[in-house]
Amino acid sequence: MTTHDEHDHPLRWGVLGATSYIATHLMPVVASTPGCALTAVASRPERHAAAAELGRTYGATAHADYQALVEDPAVDAVYIPLPNTDHVDWTLRALAAGKHVLVEKPMAMDEEGCARIEKAAEAASRTVMEAFMYRFHPQQRRAAEILRSGEIGELRLVRASFAFRIESGSGNIRLDPALGGGATWDVGCYAVDVPLLFFGEAPHQVSARFSSRPGLTVDTSAVATMDFGQGRSAVVDYSIDYGPRAAYELQGTHGTLTVRNAWAMEGEDGVITVLSGDGVREETVPSANHYQRQVAAFAQAVRDGSPAPMSLAESRRTARVSSAFVASAAAGGAAVVTSGEVTETR
Ligand SMILES: NC(=O)c1ccc[n+]([C@@H]2O[C@H](COP(=O)([O-])OP(=O)(O)OC[C@H]3O[C@@H](n4cnc5c(N)ncnc54)[C@H](OP(=O)(O)O)[C@@H]3O)[C@@H](O)[C@H]2O)c1
Known part of the structure; x- marks a missing residue:
């Protein structure tokens, strides 16, 4: 490099x-x-x-x-x-x-x-x-630290829920199938990425159900499950039909961690809630500009010739799982995700 x-x-x-x-x-x-x-x-x-x-x-x-x-x-x-x-x-x-x-x-x-x-x-x-x-906001790093600390035990379930509404007839590129529109390839990316980020691997199998707002030909809402094996799962939903939401939960064998707004912008603190046998506690993560941190981190990688903070292997994995969602929704059943491509539906 x-x-x-x-x-x-x-x-x-x-x-x-x-x-x-x-x-x-x-x-x-x-x-x-x-x-x-x-x-x-x-x-x-x-x-x-x-x-x-x-x-x-x-x-x-x-x-x-x-x-x-x-x-x-x-x-x-x-x-x-x-x-x-x-x-x-x-x-x-x-x-x-x-x-x-x-x-x-x-x-x-x-x-x-x-x-x-x-x-x-x-x-x-x-x-x-x-x-x-969103990966460059310190609240995501803090969530990973809390998980590593063992406070909520071994990670078993990730729930991720991302949405914002786009009005029909707005001319938005996200409503145009010819331009790669639809909820899955827009807001769905976040819902797919969060479980992959925290489990650190791709699921073996997914099952997704899409729906489309009347009059539109792109998918506008989805609910899906992911099976990571060994009792580890994710449940995700995403939509361009609903009002804004960008929340996720990491549920472990001893507690649950909730990030209320994964899209917290500059001027808005991040809030992490931890529920465990010791009760409920809330942590505030000071406001940060994740766009600026992303640009700075990318520039640093270029300057140093060091690996980019989000690897191309991770991008491949996210695309593979999103494609599996599409295959599952089209087939009306589960889609198996292998280390190569999505190979079968049943
Ligand atoms: N990370 C985030 O927070 C975030 C937020 C918003 C968007 N995005 C991403 O940014 C990308 C663009 O989203 P956007 O909201 O910025 O879209 P947008 O406002 O519609 O802009 C898309 C741009 O693409 C260009 N373009 C090229 N071919 C086009 C075509 N056939 N129809 C329409 N535009 C065309 C246009 O630039 P010219 O007309 O100037 O050539 C247009 O300004 C998407 O991939 C989206 O996921 C990310």
Whole structure:
């Protein structure tokens, strides 16, 4: 892995797509993270005015097509918050141009897409990471510490529940099947990732049931179970039909730990509740900007040539399990998850 010499210049970021989320969350974060600079933003040609406006705001070059940004010599790292169906293609193009890549979740909508990215990243000696920003909030690290401390015993059950509502007719990319829309590949990523993060492995088998809001062709709500073997399970639900929720529980042989809001933003403390034989106690984890921590951690990995904090193997695993949810829902039964692909449904 080649390293980026921070004494030369800060890590120079380019962003594909002049999205509203980017304008409000990512650009201010990149521009204010030590060791990082925002040097370019690109839109599709017909939306150049939006990129030009963001470029003016941040003193960044505004490109009128994505490929021009990917090939811009003043860009070291590309951030990709495009529709889900574009994540693999633009990650591969950025790697081919010698850039490091932070790509929004889901990295790919199947395991094969992640594997292609892994191969290309290795060949190019560049860092690629899937942007699971919630993992960079200290409350998730604290939850892992409490679990390791043994306070709730051996982990047996993870419950994860993630939702936010998207109105029909809003034109949101998440409602368009052609752009990789649907709850599973959007908010479902979090519900899949939490049990994998805390069990540290993929389940052997999953069973998922999807539903779609009348008039929509993408899945909009889901409930699912995961079997990790040895009496270990996860129960998850996610939705773009319901009001906001981003909670999870780790239930062990001696107690339960609850994270009330895994998406806690800057200005909102994280709250962890622990219920055990000793009673109930609550811990406050001070507010943090998980987007900024994610950008800083990625830049550090690039600078040091060290592994990205979320590995490509983890991304492959998340894609494999999400694909198993899709297979299970389509078959109306359980789907077996192997170390390779989802091989059978029954
Ligand atoms: N981690 C988080 O907190 C978080 C939050 C929001 C979104 N995301 C992720 O970011 C990605 C984008 O979500 P978003 O809410 O930012 O979406 P969005 O506002 O609709 O933006 C998507 C952008 O993609 C570009 N694009 C390219 N082809 C397009 C097409 N055919 N139709 C529409 N847009 C197209 C557009 O940029 P131009 O028009 O400028 O070319 C558009 O601004 C998703 O993968 C999502 O999961 C993550």
